[in-house]
Amino acid sequence: MSEYRFLFELALILLSTKLFGLATKKFNMPQVVGALLAGVILGPAVLGVMSETSFITEVAEIGVIVLMFCAGMETDVNELKRSGAASCLIAVAGVVVPIIGGFGVAYFFNKPDMIASDAASSIFLQNIFIGIILTATSVSITVETLKEIGKLKTASGNAILGAAIIDDILGIIALTVITSMADSSVKIGVVLVKIVAFFAVAAVAGFLFYKFYVSWFERSGKGMHRHSIVVFVFCLLMSYIAEEFFGVADITGAFIAGLIVSCTHKEKYVSAKFDTLSYLLLSPVFFASIGLKVELPKMNLTLVTFAVVLTVVAILTKVVGCGIGSLLCKYEMMDSIRIGVGMVSRGEVALIVASKGAAVGLLGSNFLGPVVIVVLITTIITPILLKIVYRDGKHEIQEKTVENGFGQGFERLDDLRRK
Numbered sequence: 001m002s003e004y005r006f007l008f009e010l011a012l013i014l015l016s017t018k019l020f021g022l023a024t025k026k027f028n029m030p031q032v033v034g035a036l037l038a039g040v041i042l043g044p045a046v047l048g049v050m051s052e053t054s055f056i057t058e059v060a061e062i063g064v065i066v067l068m069f070c071a072g073m074e075t076d077v078n079e080l081k082r083s084g085a086a087s088c089l090i091a092v093a094g095v096v097v098p099i100i101g102g103f104g105v106a107y108f109f110n111k112p113d114m115i116a117s118d119a120a121s122s123i124f125l126q127n128i129f130i131g132i133i134l135t136a137t138s139v140s141i142t143v144e145t146l147k148e149i150g151k152l153k154t155a156s157g158n159a160i161l162g163a164a165i166i167d168d169i170l171g172i173i174a175l176t177v178i179t180s181m182a183d184s185s186v187k188i189g190v191v192l193v194k195i196v197a198f199f200a201v202a203a204v205a206g207f208l209f210y211k212f213y214v215s216w217f218e219r220s221g222k223g224m225h226r227h228s229i230v231v232f233v234f235c236l237l238m239s240y241i242a243e244e245f246f247g248v249a250d251i252t253g254a255f256i257a258g259l260i261v262s263c264t265h266k267e268k269y270v271s272a273k274f275d276t277l278s279y280l281l282l283s284p285v286f287f288a289s290i291g292l293k294v295e296l297p298k299m300n301l302t303l304v305t306f307a308v309v310l311t312v313v314a315i316l317t318k319v320v321g322c323g324i325g326s327l328l329c330k331y332e333m334m335d336s337i338r339i340g341v342g343m344v345s346r347g348e349v350a351l352i353v354a355s356k357g358a359a360v361g362l363l364g365s366n367f368l369g370p371v372v373i374v375v376l377i378t379t380i381i382t383p384i385l386l387k388i389v390y391r392d393g394k395h396e397i398q399e400k401t402v403e404n405g406f407g408q409g410f411e412r413l414d415d416l417r418r419k
Contacts, residue, residue, distance in 0.1 A: 072258015
């Protein structure tokens with residue numbers, strides 16, 4: 001392969017995601033669906049023109065970090081505080097119900113006379129692990145869709161964000177528990193201490209960042225471009241610290257960094273800069289990379305049936321579980337449905353969980369294909385369902401955005417230029 005081929009692949013991704021995005025927009029679907037389909041069609045699953053490379057993987061990782069950082073900046077912190085307890089209950093329900101549903105499906109199919117598994121661990125642990133895969137939530141897809149339709153700063157939008165962050169933490173704990181049963185080198189107590197320590201460190205980092213740098217900058221009133229760079233450095237460092245030292249997802253660190261920056265007076269200026277960066281390069285690569293991961297092996301009728309049933313259960317358990325949690329927290333029925341739908345997408349999070357399970361003998365090779373199908377369908381269907389359930393949501397308070405590219409708010413950038 002030519003050492004410069006990455007330039008061709010990057011150009012192909014940017015062009016195809018835009019074209020497919022415009023095509024899906026014609027059918028009244030979010031443009032992020034087109035970006036996902038572009039990756040699937042270009043990748044091994046259909047045309048085989050491209051495959052995932054280390055360059056694409058790393059750019060995509062930066063893309064999802066920036067996406068979650070922007071989500072943090074655009075989150076209403078006061079609303080997030082108000083929905084904190086509710087988000088916890090919604091997240092717990094959104095973890096428990098999918099585990100039960102996934103375990104039930106796996107219990108029925110994971111048998112020698114149905115689907116023979118070559119995993120090393122016990123059948124019971126394998127079945128539990130299938131349920132844990134279903135607990136994953138890829139909030140990045142939901143965030144981009146909510147931004148595109150102008151519903152990110154709503155009561156249900158904030159509840160989804162809060163629940164998804166807590167969902168990730170609960171997912172890490174559940175994954176650690178099950179892998180510790182299969183791998184004695186993993187200690188659940190150590191993981192729990194690290195998670196608590198991360199949030200303590202994040203609180204201290206946020207206080208120091210706001211107290212010293214932001215206070216100094218706002219007093220001086222100079223160097224807006226330098227401010228954007230320092231903020232980006234802060235985002236990347238929080239992401240790195242979360243993943244490298246505490247085992248917490250890097251996107252969680254990025255989201256918290258965004259929440260901290262959202263409390264400053266220059267949030268709109270910084271957000272506009274990052275919207276441009278994300279729209280031009282990072283978001284298209286990230287969403288296309290999810291499609292490029294799809295490699296479907298040859299599957300018999302039993303595996304196809306398992307994939308279909310698992311997909312239906314994956315959708316229903318999130319909608320029902322998170323929906324019931326929302327109703328218990330006094331959300332209206334329509335908002336409860338929106339929250340449940342917003343948690344459906346599994347995306348790259350489920351693929352990461354599946355790969356870690358396969359590495360320690362918790363997932364047989366025969367089950368990987370159906371898991372990929374679940375990830376693909378839930379990722380594509382979530383933006384479509386979100387647009388449907390938010391169609392009658394005119395009563396909600398929302399931020400005005402412009403459907404441009406992947407839904408980025410360039411209107412704010414124009415306002416800043418005029419000023």
